[in-house]
Amino acid sequence: MSAAIELEDVRKRFVVRAKRGRLRRERRVVDAVAGITLAVEEGELLGYLGPNGAGKSTTIKMLTGILVPTSGRVRVARLDPARRRIELTRRIGVVFGQRVQLWWDLPLRDSFDLLRHVYRVPDQRYRENLERFSALLDLEPFLETPVRQLSLGQRVRGELTAALLHDPEVVFLDEPTIGLDVVAKQRVREFLVELNRERGVTVVLTTHDLGDIERLCSRLVVIDHGRVIWDGAIEELKRLYGRERTLVVDLEEPEPPLEVPGGRVVRVEGPRQWLRFRGDEVSAAHLTAAVAARTRLVDLAIEETDIEEIVRRIYRGGADA
Amino acid sequence: MADALAVYARLISAQVRSQLQYRVSFALDLAGTFLISFLDFIAVLIIFDNVPELDGWTLHEVAFLYASTCVSFAVVDVVIGHLDLFPRMIREGTFDLILVRPRGTLFQVIASDFAMRKLGKVLQGVIVFVFALGGLEVDWTAGRAAMTLVMVLAGAAIFAAVWVAGATIAFWTVDGGEFTNAFTYGGNFMTQYPISIYGEWVRRFLAYLIPMAFVCYFPSLYILDKPDPLGLPRALQFASPVVAVAAAVVAGVIWRSAVRRYRSVGS
Numbered sequence: 001m002s003a004a005i006e007l008e009d010v011r012k013r014f015v016v017r018a019k020r021g022r023l024r025r026e027r028r029v030v031d032a033v034a035g036i037t038l039a040v041e042e043g044e045l046l047g048y049l050g051p052n053g054a055g056k057s058t059t060i061k062m063l064t065g066i067l068v069p070t071s072g073r074v075r076v077a078r079l080d081p082a083r084r085r086i087e088l089t090r091r092i093g094v095v096f097g098q099r100v101q102l103w104w105d106l107p108l109r110d111s112f113d114l115l116r117h118v119y120r121v122p123d124q125r126y127r128e129n130l131e132r133f134s135a136l137l138d139l140e141p142f143l144e145t146p147v148r149q150l151s152l153g154q155r156v157r158g159e160l161t162a163a164l165l166h167d168p169e170v171v172f173l174d175e176p177t178i179g180l181d182v183v184a185k186q187r188v189r190e191f192l193v194e195l196n197r198e199r200g201v202t203v204v205l206t207t208h209d210l211g212d213i214e215r216l217c218s219r220l221v222v223i224d225h226g227r228v229i230w231d232g233a234i235e236e237l238k239r240l241y242g243r244e245r246t247l248v249v250d251l252e253e254p255e256p257p258l259e260v261p262g263g264r265v266v267r268v269e270g271p272r273q274w275l276r277f278r279g280d281e282v283s284a285a286h287l288t289a290a291v292a293a294r295t296r297l298v299d300l301a302i303e304e305t306d307i308e309e310i311v312r313r314i315y316r317g318g319a320d321a
Numbered sequence: 322m323a324d325a326l327a328v329y330a331r332l333i334s335a336q337v338r339s340q341l342q343y344r345v346s347f348a349l350d351l352a353g354t355f356l357i358s359f360l361d362f363i364a365v366l367i368i369f370d371n372v373p374e375l376d377g378w379t380l381h382e383v384a385f386l387y388a389s390t391c392v393s394f395a396v397v398d399v400v401i402g403h404l405d406l407f408p409r410m411i412r413e414g415t416f417d418l419i420l421v422r423p424r425g426t427l428f429q430v431i432a433s434d435f436a437m438r439k440l441g442k443v444l445q446g447v448i449v450f451v452f453a454l455g456g457l458e459v460d461w462t463a464g465r466a467a468m469t470l471v472m473v474l475a476g477a478a479i480f481a482a483v484w485v486a487g488a489t490i491a492f493w494t495v496d497g498g499e500f501t502n503a504f505t506y507g508g509n510f511m512t513q514y515p516i517s518i519y520g521e522w523v524r525r526f527l528a529y530l531i532p533m534a535f536v537c538y539f540p541s542l543y544i545l546d547k548p549d550p551l552g553l554p555r556a557l558q559f560a561s562p563v564v565a566v567a568a569a570v571v572a573g574v575i576w577r578s579a580v581r582r583y584r585s586v587g588s
Contacts, residue, residue, distance in 0.1 A: 014586065014587055015586070058587075061417070061587075064420075064421050065420060065421065065584075066417050066420045066421065066584065067584055067585070067587055068584045068585045082584075085420065086423050086424075087423075089421050089422055089423040090423050092421070094418075094421045096414070096417070096418070099413075099414055099415065099417075099418060101418050103335055103339065104339070105338075105339035105340075105342050106335055106338060106339055110335060110338075114331060114332060114335055117327070117328050117331050118328060118332075118422055118423065118424060119422075119423055120324070120423075146342070
């Protein structure tokens with residue numbers, strides 16, 4: 001196996017000019033990416049995440065040849081994206097969740113046909129791919145519909161197909177499931193798993209959706225302030241944080257922190273208490289029953305540990321933080 | 322090259338199909354630009370209603386100059402006029418999508434739209450051109466006829482170069498549209514009249530800095546067999562194609578370095 005993506009001490013420095021007062025302008029240097037070293041094997045499905053402004057999209061832009069790094073070495077599909085942008089575009093596929101690359105007023109099929117010519121995809125290969133993706137993503141019912149009339153879910157399926165028609169080796173997906181309903185999300189996830197399994201395509205996925213990461217990725221890289229703060233198997237992360245949930249209970253009156261087996265009070269505010277527990281060890285029902293057995297319960301809610309929270313905790317350095 | 326042209330034709334035909342989805346709005350736009358562009362020429366007619374000659378130029382001579390400039394400019398406006406919206410491509414990040422596709426950046430930006438509605442302007446220019454021909458007393462040698470064609474083509478290339486160079490301002494300021502308009506639309510307006518009517522510094526600016534005087538004025542002196550009121554070398558009257566190539570090369574270099582800068586500093 002060889003690496004599909006390599007980064008060696010990659011940095012990207014921006015000079016930001018901010019207005020300070022009427023005439024004065026402050027020149028500030030920001031290291032959006034402050035030395036990232038990373039290797040992604042061919043066929044790997046990598047989750048790449050971090051809070052907003054952590055340097056995620058700057059990294060993706062350097063990997064796709066949009067931005068040139070300030071220093072460090074980058075290789076994607078064995079090419080240097082900064083120097084060989086056009087060659088690289090044929091080996092990668094990109095979906096930016098928030099930007100439409102399809103032709104808005106034309107039937108979906110026309111967009112595919114135009115991209116086929118832009119990328120010079122051989123006819124035979126184009127037909128095979130379109131047929132396969134149509135089957136996997138069920139595109140047939142809306143291939144002749146103008147893109148502007150598609151639902152968000154249909155459009156995302158179209159965008160994915162558009163990014164894959166030229167048989168890229170590495171695919172970058174930026175928030176591909178954002179805004180989708182549960183069914184549409186599921187469909188996109190199944191497609192990505194199939195794509196990865198069937199064609200061995202390397203996938204880099206940035207997302208805020210823990211569900212995407214859990215179902216798709218075998219490995220997770222978390223960055224913050226331009227640095228890698230976690231790099232490891234998803235199982236490991238789950239073992240440490242992912243299974244943690246929080247039971248929020250409203251009691252009739254303020255009480256000292258409850259003592260319940262399997263749960264640990266992490267916060268008390270008047271009659272409200274937050275109990276953290278491990279979802280793989282204790283069920284929420286069991287814990288609720290235990291609380292109800294000890295005191296009078298008025299209301300309750302369960303909070304899942306979201307990715308932002310996990311990142312925050314990783315950043316502080318430890319599961320118990 | 323042939324492949325690029327074929328792809329361009331496909332992309333443009335997609336744009337045309339898109340625009341034809343809204344037939345009524347398209348027809349109104351087309352009629353609108355056609356009629357409004359006549360207002361420009363009415364201004365010329367009003368001037369000549371008051372004076373018999375403008376700096377030695379008759380109505381039909383000015384109409385000839387006006388019409389050939391107009392056709393050059395309008396064709397360019399149809400093909401690359403959407404560069405006016407280029408700042409938006411930078412701001413909204415659409416330019417990033419262009420960078421991840423296997424074609425030249427300028428090629429893709431140009432192929433991203435085609436303003437059919439502005440064909441009304443081209444038509445207006447052609448009509449004024451016919452009007453001008455009807456009243457000119459020119460000995461139409463093969464040389465003069467060929468020069469007329471070269472003049473329009475070279476003029477278009479110069480306008481295009483100024484437009485492309487102007488659009489790159491967006492890489493620095495994100496929004497430099499109005500500044501660029503002063504050179505493109507403004508340049509078009511000024512060169513519709515003989516440049517000898519302007520003050521000296523405007524003339525120099527038009528002639529040499531942004532080479533608008535080469536768009537149609539200098540070649541027209543030759544075609545219409547007019548003495549040069551400024552007494553400049555006669556070679557200038559034949560220099561338009563050279564100036565056009567030079568302008569295109571300069572614009573290309575500016576574009577390339579602007580893209581390079583964008584890729585290194587971001588937006």
